[in-house]
Amino acid sequence: MSGLAGTGGGAILCRTMNDLPVPIPARFADWFASRGWAPHPHQMEMLAADRRGDHALLIAPTGGGKTLAGFLPSLIDLAETPTEGIHTIYISPLKALAVDIQRNLTLPVEEMGLDIRIETRTGDTPANRRKRQREAPPQILLTTPESLALLIASPDSFDFFASLKRIVVDETHALVGTKRGDHLSLCLARLSAIAPGVKRVGLSATVAWPEALRAYIAPDADPDSVPVIKGGGAKRADIRILDTKERLPWSGHYGLHAVPEIYEEIKKTGTAIVFVNTRAQAELLFQALWHANEDALPIALHHGSLAREQRRKVEAAMAAGSLRAVVATSSLDLGIDWAAVDLVVQVGPPKGVSRLIQRIGRAGHRLDVPSRALLVPCNRFEVLECRCAIDGVDQGTLDGDPPRDGGLDVLAQHIMSLACAAPLRPDEIYAEIVRAEPYRNLDRATFDDVLRFVADGGYALQSYDRWKKLFHTAAGTYEVANPKLAHRHRMNIGTIVEAVTLKVRMRGGGGTLGEIEEYFVTMMEPGDTFVFAGRLLRYEGIKQTAVEVTPARGGDPKVPSYMGGRMPFTTHLSERVREALSNPASWQGLPDQVHEWLRLQQWRSVLPGPDGLLVETFPRGGKEYLVAYSFAGRNAHQTLGMLLTRRMERMGLAPLGFVASDYVIAVWSLHPAKDMESLFDEDMLGDDLEAWMEESSLMRRTFRNVAVIAGLIERRQPGQEKTGRQVTFNSDLIYDVLRRHEPNHVLLRATRADARTGMIDVERLAEFLRRAKQGIRHRRLDRVSPLAVPILLEVGKEAVYGDAEDQLFDELAQELIDEAMHMDPQGGLPL
Template sequence: MTQTPMHHWMADQGMAPLTHQAALWTAWSEGQSGLLHAPTGHGKSLAALGGLLNSTITGGRLRMLWITPMRALAADLQQAFEAPVAAIKPGWSVECRTGDTGQSQRSRQRRKPPEILITTPESASLLLTYRDMLTHLAGVDTVVVDEWHELLGNKRGVQTQLLLAALRVANPSLRVWGLSATIGNLEEARDVLLGPGRDGALLAATSQKPLVIESLLPDTQDRLTWAGHLGLRLLPRIVEQITAARSTLLFTNTRSQAERWFEALACTEALDGRIALHHGSLDRSLRDAAEQGLKTGSLRCVVSTSSLDLGVDFSPVDQVIQIGSPRTLARLIQRAGRAGHQPGASSRILCVPTHTLELAEFAAARRLWASGRVEARQPPNEPIDVLLQHVVTRCLGQPQRPDALLAELRQTHAYRHLSDARWDWVLDFLGRGGEVLRAYPEYHRVRADAHGHLRVSNATVARRHRMMVGTIAADATMRLRWLKGGSLGHVEEAFISRLKPGDQFLFSGRALELVRVRELTAYVRRARRRRVAVPRWAGGRLPLSEALSTAFIDWLAKPDAAPEYAALAPLLRLQQQVSSLPSHESLLVETTRSREGWHLALFPCAGQAVHEGLGACLAWLVTRQQARSITVASNDYGLELLSSKPWPDDSAWLAQLLDFGSVEDLLTEALNATELSKRQFRDVAQTAGLVFTGYPGRGKSTRQVQMSTGLLFDVFARYDPDNPLLMQASLESRRQALDWGRFQQTLTRLRRQPIRWHATESLSPFAFPLYAEAQRQQLSSESLAERLQRAAELIERRASHAA
């Protein structure tokens, strides 16, 4: 094997290249592009960097553009690259350009960029708007897209596809390499990255990283639990685990959950204050301190959300704890990879149930991992809002010929089938505002010059567009600051709007008191008593993947000798005693009467989003048949309709109810689909550039943005109902609110399946968590735990008497 400069450098560090690293270097030297798939900690970054460092390419200009989905990862990569670059390419520089980069450094980078620039999809796209940067970008030899699995399935991935197509126009021989882990559709991921008609290499690590999935088993074998019931009860056991390790990453699924766990752990004497909190709403200084504490080993534990999921290298971390079900195997693997973050090391993740049924999910995830099945990420197809934004971006950088730009767009997977008619609509919408906005000059963003080239119409459009580049819609958040100065981060505006001065809440592990709200900033001080609320952030709910829900049902049907089974056995026996277990062959239905009313529970095990939509549809249909009051509750396993009147004891009645006509028409009535679309249109309109959220320091409030987008939605709906942006908002709202594709598949399956109908004397272990969800919405002088514990004891007594 030819010894390259990277071979020698790695030997000096006491390392030897792995097979997939050497394979990528060879492919790079042959001018190939492709996708490298390897577990976390298997040297993907050095593999992609090494191709360029091994070459004879000289410096003095921008040579490599490295795209990463996270700012924190960009800074970490810069630090990791400095040593090999300095040793192999002396004089070359490595720099970051993200939203955290100062204005002076950005200006210098435009005049004299580094040889290797690490950036994000948003910042990279912004470079295309500057004429002077286009000259530098033409010299880029390699683009590396890191963590491609995180970008593939969303609009940021589409934005990356468009960026790559533009760079290929400047350099047709451009090398593009994607780095990925934990993804099921590898070939499709490669093809989407490279674009239609382009062949590329698909490289993979030769060995799978050892992964140990363990569950923290409860001391007591509860047969009736509910979401959140077990979590903090296991706190002493978790503290034991943390103190037994050098350092621990403790993951939660939501920021609210992270706040609760951090507060509980921070009060523990055994940790001696060596604990930190990390989530996306915290101020950058707090996040940086947590990351640095992990790297140096000064912290025993960091409580985090998905903000630390991706490839930041925390080599000292030797333990990962997951609170609650991760909902997907891919997320479980990704988080487990934060420990043992080096080749040959095994990763161990300890899963902590928040209710007993999650133990079955952990066991199912272990079996799913052994089978080698990981969830696929499906790429978006032709999002019109991203297209509108990108066309303005390209025209702002340099004038564009419409036919050449269309040919460029069709070189992406997302827009490979872009029709001439849709392209004509795009040009008309950007040029004249389409059918209904022609009278408003601010929507005339692109014009054709005397030579037929497309240009941005004026300086105001250019300035505003550069501030709005990106596909992550502005969060409805407010800055949180101390009354006497200093930033804490961001909190949802909707949460703050429900508080009045003097109210208290928990944030960054501190009990805070709201003092006042002024100009989109909430000012706080330390509270004298404990908190009364925890902020809730949008997007906190994670859906149970189809692969894991299928494995969950498979495991229930044929449980193995996993440690989880001993803890689950009492629950499963009681479930089979009063009813039966969910299965793939039939739909499990239970009816029960309680003092609250008549319960009808269905268990499709298709995820909470699907169950919420299905429950709303069924409730709407039932109330149209007969006047009655119905409360709908749902979780990942099933849904419950609680009625003020008895349910028909007839499976044929339910089968007929499920066989309703047009799903779209029913959803419009049952879920007020128009209102859902109107909410989603806010994000679509921002990405498409139809609304301006304000200049720095003078931003518009969420209410102002909603009023602007709401007015546009109403105008389009009335005068231009076939507007593609409306259709996109409708589709996206269904995908997000209902997991639309899965909703349709589940409904088709339920209509074919026979129904197993059980009229039970008391709520079953599977139905009880649904009852608990309904109870959360009720006001009472008793705590939720007290009410549910009393109900559980009553059910247990009935079950014992029946036995």
């Protein structure tokens, strides 16, 4: 219960009950006193804000009692004035978090003898329970944005939410600025229309843009009337970087070299969460830890593709304190309250200061106990990134992009949901939508375009009956054309577009293990082996919509990879890494292997500076290489690579390919590049960018996601689900039709906006090019530099199972490293 109250089991007492600014009922005061606890000031400020009728945003450290702060006003109100129907809705970005909150809230409710029902409603909730909740709603409902949107799309939503008094949005920062956040903001606007007096509360531990979050929580309110309540008192986190005794890889992203040392840390601690950044990495690391587990410690695996039953089993075991470690992705990032966790291990860099704070907050979970974390870099660049992330935590500097305008594809889906609930009156709906913060700048003409698309597909598609979803009545309203359309729409609600997946089932009745992506299965033949759900499996074939597998032994297994890839490298952390690289005084305490690497880079070439751009060129293997140290993130570098190769082609340099990481981009060609000023000129973001975007397969992929969210392509239909190939074929055909006949179609506008802020990351690229204008330092070398070795090792590299990191040091890789280091025969300084 320490995580709920945030009082560390009585170690921190803020004030006596008599000193509280707002009186609380005797039943609650007695409950606190029986544990030797007293509420934190921010908990009481939240109660005071509720008594005043204010919306509120609470920013408090992990373990600071945010959960109780969010729910205390609801519990007191329900205790004093029992009511039937929905009183409070709690919205979580994670299913696991909703389940965890229910567990933590149920105990004090039972101990105080409160007649309050608290239930969850997520995609994991059985159909019979969902039906019962509609007939007899609980007073407190814990849900996710997707499940809330599904409830709003029902004709009985008006009755269901009529009694609503409070909305609690947890981990608000994780939703704002995303399509899930856009969707939630529209749903909150609808709830305010159904229950005009409803009060909203936002909870978060890491907020880089507090004013933006305050506007998101209460867009209609006077900003000065919405208090931003801050909690404090957390101990400084104890974070260190593993100084591996193994050979630190130059490249790679799995961290398998450090498995023996990670295992020793798990043995020394009570319970640990081992965070990784991708599901593929989770599978590999879990397998490696399992093979190292000579002591038979209970170690589990948790990620979003595993079966619900397996995830719930792991969560329950962690809550009970019966596991020593769990290897997890972002599926356990936010708010999970497991007091038994006393160490977080982050394998690979967190890619952002705020994300690191969230993850290390899973350890300790008490204000009087510092969170303990161990960062395990997977390569040499990542050592620098981990160090800079720790510095950011120490200095309290948070990162994250400011919110952007809401997506038009999300708006289209929401308009259809509203039509499924009741006939639409355009003027009323427009007025409601612009009360959602991401859509406050939406002009009426664009709204009308989106409504037109929902109604009949728009000008270029209006002749096709399949996209006629709404009809315009004589009364001026829009209504769903037939009930089947409403049913199909509800099956496709949501903004998370993942690749088509197939269930993985053990042949012979062993149950479902989870889901893997369809494209991965198409690359396998019966008899192939792969790693999934922490097991080594043999692929036997596909039966209906499931992959049948049997246990396997040995072989050369593959590892499923998933859409979404690696987490984005934040601008704030990027700037810190550039600064650290350029300042040798900051290298103190770095591992010897990294210190030597940077020292040799100084000797061989020069280090990147905090401003401008360092470009190295050198010959190797009959090709000319160009390496630019731009630190703009993988997405911006991918775009830069495409634009550079186009420009180099026009210059007659015969480019052959490129490879990009978060830190560096390398391009190889037949002829050397010399005019760097022209090559990196900002004008590449003009016609070159537009031409490439029109031709790029990335635009087709982005359109495919937009089309699915907007409802143009329905992935799920009664009794069937479209394959990935079907979705791609359909979306490509429509994309070509719209480009030819209606280039300003709302979905093409949404696609361009998504591409610019997402996979293409134009703003980040533009900032990099502006910085490059401050000065390009071109170093012409006779061989590869030490700093360029990691990116060249990425050329042609594919993920493999087993000792993946060791395989980097094969004969060719070692030759490249030796060439860069080029020590003299006596082992002195480089020649």
